[in-house]
Amino acid sequence: MNKTIGILGKIQKTLESFSYPVYYGRSFAKNDDDWNYFVFNRYYIEKSGKSNCDFNYHYQIHIIMEDYIPEGFEQEVIKAIQENTNLKLVDSSMNFNYATKSGTDMVVEMLTIEFTKPVRGCNLNG
Numbered sequence: 001m002n003k004t005i006g007i008l009g010k011i012q013k014t015l016e017s018f019s020y021p022v023y024y025g026r027s028f029a030k031n032d033d034d035w036n037y038f039v040f041n042r043y044y045i046e047k048s049g050k051s052n053c054d055f056n057y058h059y060q061i062h063i064i065m066e067d068y069i070p071e072g073f074e075q076e077v078i079k080a081i082q083e084n085t086n087l088k089l090v091d092s093s094m095n096f097n098y099a100t101k102s103g104t105d106m107v108v109e110m111l112t113i114e115f116t117k118p119v120r121g122c123n124l125n126g
Helices: 007-016 073-085
Strands: 022-024 037-047 055-066 096-100 107-119
Touching (some): 007 073, 055 073, 073 107
Antiparallel strands (some): 037 055, 096 107
């Protein structure tokens, strides 16, 4: 599947609209780069419903920012992802995590947001 027309391409394009670097799977940011970026990935697939062909596909979007994520920024990201990809926000807690940027005293705040896409009756084209 061509990434530019699938769900991964839609996620990437939506995140790029925020004018921060976007990485798939892991960050390739270097220590001397600004650590203000997104990482997104597929998370897992689970069976759902009564049919053997019903699944929920789960995706994660990680917001990584030096110092802190601006208040309300996560809401902007959620809204944009829902509008541009038709993914649904998972009904669970979103926890902030913290790390120190390597070789500095700078705190890096990270937030993971999980979304899902139901696929019914083996309709793998969505």
